[in-house]
Amino acid sequence: MAIEFERFLQRVRAERGGFFDRDRSITVVRAPGWVDLCGGVVAETGIHTLLWPTGGGVLVALQPDPEPVIRIRVWQRTESIPCTALFLSSGPHEYADAVSEIDRHRPPRSSWWGPALMAWVALMREEFVRFGGGARLLLHPLAGEASAATVIAAVAQALVTAYNVHLAPRELAITCAEGLYHLDSRGLELIGTLTTVCAPANEVLVVQPHQALIGGNVHLPPGCAIWTIRVGDEPRQPPFRLRSALTLAERLVAELVTAVDLPQGQEGAILASLRLTDFIRYLRDRLPAHTSVTTGATTEQMTPSALTSFVLAEQQRSRLILALLRAAASRLQREEDVHLIGELLTQSHWEQAALGLIDPHAQALAERLVASTILGVRQPVAATQATLVVLGRNDAEGDIQRITAEYQSLIGLPVRIVGGSLAGVSLAGARQV
Template sequence: MSTNLDRFAQQARAERGRFFDRDRAITVTHAPGWVDLFGGIVADAGMLSLLWPTGDGVMVALQPDPEPIIRFRVGQRTDSIPCTALFLPAGPREYADAAGEIDLHQPPRSPWWGPALMAWVALMREEFARFGGGARVMLQWTDPPGLAVSVIAAIAQALAKAYGIHVAPRELAIACAEGLARLERRSAGAELIGTLTTVCAPANELVMVNPYTAQIGGSAHLPPSSAIWVIRASDEPRQPLARVRMALDHIERLLVQYDHEPALTKLRLSDFIRHARDRLPADPTGERQHTMPLAALAAFALAEQQRSRLALALLRAAASRAQRDDDLRLVGELLTQSHWEQAALGLTDPHADALVEQLASLPSIFGARQPLAATHATLVVFGRSDAEADVQRVATAYQASAGLAVKVLAHKVQN
């Protein structure tokens, strides 16, 4: 990644006297993509998630500009927005007002636009930052999973460096998550696990994220000879996240009714099975907002938390060569187990199901699972580092049979 970032920095410097002012400093930052191996879909319930910051991502070159206009250069196109759309002399706009202005000025085919601009608003509203003018920004990316998170994280880090805003990485990640959640008008669970991973995770390490405390709770390198790939089919995976969130809220209300406190994140899976499972409806209630089997969803959420912890422990233990293959295959089994439990709840994409079936027969693949839809990824695949040709072959064959574009977006091999 450093080679790509160095090349991008050279491109930015070459724009002095053209897009950038010749005499003012330029700040260059990078934010990786991210994908969840376990837990992401139930992050709103506070469940632990195990995440991977992919090596690709978003690169930003930012130069403060006294003119009150924010200009973006993406490829050969330049777009702009007046600073007054985001903030006024008296201070930042309310989130809803800023989101409306961002939508009003959005150019066509620009999914990066809202997350990029919300970085200004989030830093002003959450960290009391102030900006005396506009900026000139170059953006470049390698189609990472979780693009929106990577964009806002890269811009926010560039703004903090360029303007000398003293903010800890964790606080910056929380501000970014709040900005994205307000932009997309939903709760910040998925955004928070993504921003914490993108901003705070050590390079090339799997990280455990606790969305309840907004903390990284441990990390591990991928063992030698293993790798992770991300596959995307052109049809974006669709998970009924609003329905999942409402169902998780309903579970919490029912548990409060019996135990007098929000209890799901505090329960062990064994205690839930023994004491609490029978208190939740085993079948959908029939109400429009509660069409999921609550007992099964709660068990899945707790199992995801347990799988996250088990997988992290196994990956750490796999440093011992004697049992490495067995440990990695067990992590893959947990990954595939998670996928099919999601499928039983109606939370997977048909393309993901078909790809998991095809990958399961390959000895070089340990396991695969559909990650959180917010990453815009269809599948995360875990296997031997020499499995890339197998992953590419399955993707190519599926593209031909399904009649849609299938890409292997990212892979990381640990030597």
């Protein structure tokens, strides 16, 4: 990973007098990828979510430019957009207008385009930052396509560094998430931006998404590691019907909670405030087993009772995994604890599958990734762009590579494995070149 960064610095220096101006300073930032270990698929309900900053991610080099044009180079392709599409001297455009302009100038097959440009818009609208001109941005995704949260975090950190803007890490993450929400309100990016901005390397970040609160971080047990696997090059698409189903489940549960006189949680987090025991005892049999959910022109059958049970079980799993991670410092108990963590992760995966929320490649790989060195597997949130997250022993990579190579030859699509962990951009900081 350090070698990749040094190679990128060499490329940035080589671009002086070419893509970059020879005399002005260049800000270089590396943002990690991210993955949710537990809770993320239903994080919108407010449940505790455990997050991991991965290797891979994205490298960016940014140089302010007096010309009012933003030029972005990815690989050997350079695209540009006039600053007036995003902001005027009097201030930024409304989000909707900026998004329309971003889409109008969008080059083909460029998922990085919107998140990168929304860094400018979000910083201007949320934090009143002003930019005196345009910029030249060199963007280098690593290990395949970077997530939207990774791209916007890297560009935003480069901007605040280059323009000497002082912004707390949590505020930067929230600002980035706000920009991504306006770019595509169907996704859930707050947990991603909190990870890519705030997470320490090699530690599990604990987040309460409903209030954007970070509840600390904890190390993996010694001898354990995490890998992410990505199948193919196309972005994973989130199951959009899930949001409608969760909204319906929360409404039904809120009505029942009042009827049976159970404690009500804060507004918008009724499921996160409900105990699994109370749900099983008082509410499970009162929720409909099946109901219709309409998303756009499509109507699908969902199971409010099973979905609510999954949300509450996921919250309980998150708390159990966190407790086990904290307890695993004891060598006597560690072996049993790490096996139980792996079991909980795999349990979450197959509960997603039972609800019809699973990616076919994630399901096929989860069935194949069986070895003594592999402790657990789970499908993460689609926004991470990872197909599967794997918890294993430090020496598990050989088994993972063997199994994924067999799967790659079977399906004819690239399968990428990313290991390691990098600090979020607020901790890693930026380099001036």
